[in-house]
Amino acid sequence: MLSSKELMERAGVSRATLDNYIGMGLIPKPMVKQPDAGKTMARRLGYFPANTVITLERVKSLKKARRPDGGYCPEAWEDD
Numbered sequence: 462m463l464s465s466k467e468l469m470e471r472a473g474v475s476r477a478t479l480d481n482y483i484g485m486g487l488i489p490k491p492m493v494k495q496p497d498a499g500k501t502m503a504r505r506l507g508y509f510p511a512n513t514v515i516t517l518e519r520v521k522s523l524k525k526a527r528r529p530d531g532g533y534c535p536e537a538w539e540d541d
Contacts, residue, residue, distance in 0.1 A: 462508040469477060472517040487520060489514050 463471070465479060474482075482488045489505030 462509055463513065465507045465509065468509050469514055470516075471514050473523075474517060482517070482520065487525070488516055 465476070468474075469476060469479060479488070483490055489510065491509050493505050493507050495505060
């Protein structure tokens with residue numbers, strides 16, 4: 462599990478982007494729980510599955526593959 466801060470750092474996205482992608486259903490809602498003692502002053506933190514980084518990378522690659530007309534290049538949908 463990755464904290465939202467760790468996920469944002471690894472994926473290179475903002476908190477607003479995470480919130481938008483959660484709202485769009487592209488990534489799951491975080492599991493909210495108390496952080497480990499001594500790591501932060503926050504009372505609750507959101508944690509995401511580690512594979513969410515892969516999902517965010519895929520979304521970035523699809524955004525880059527977008528054509529001027531708003532569609533996507535067929536190659537962008539092929540599995541790696």
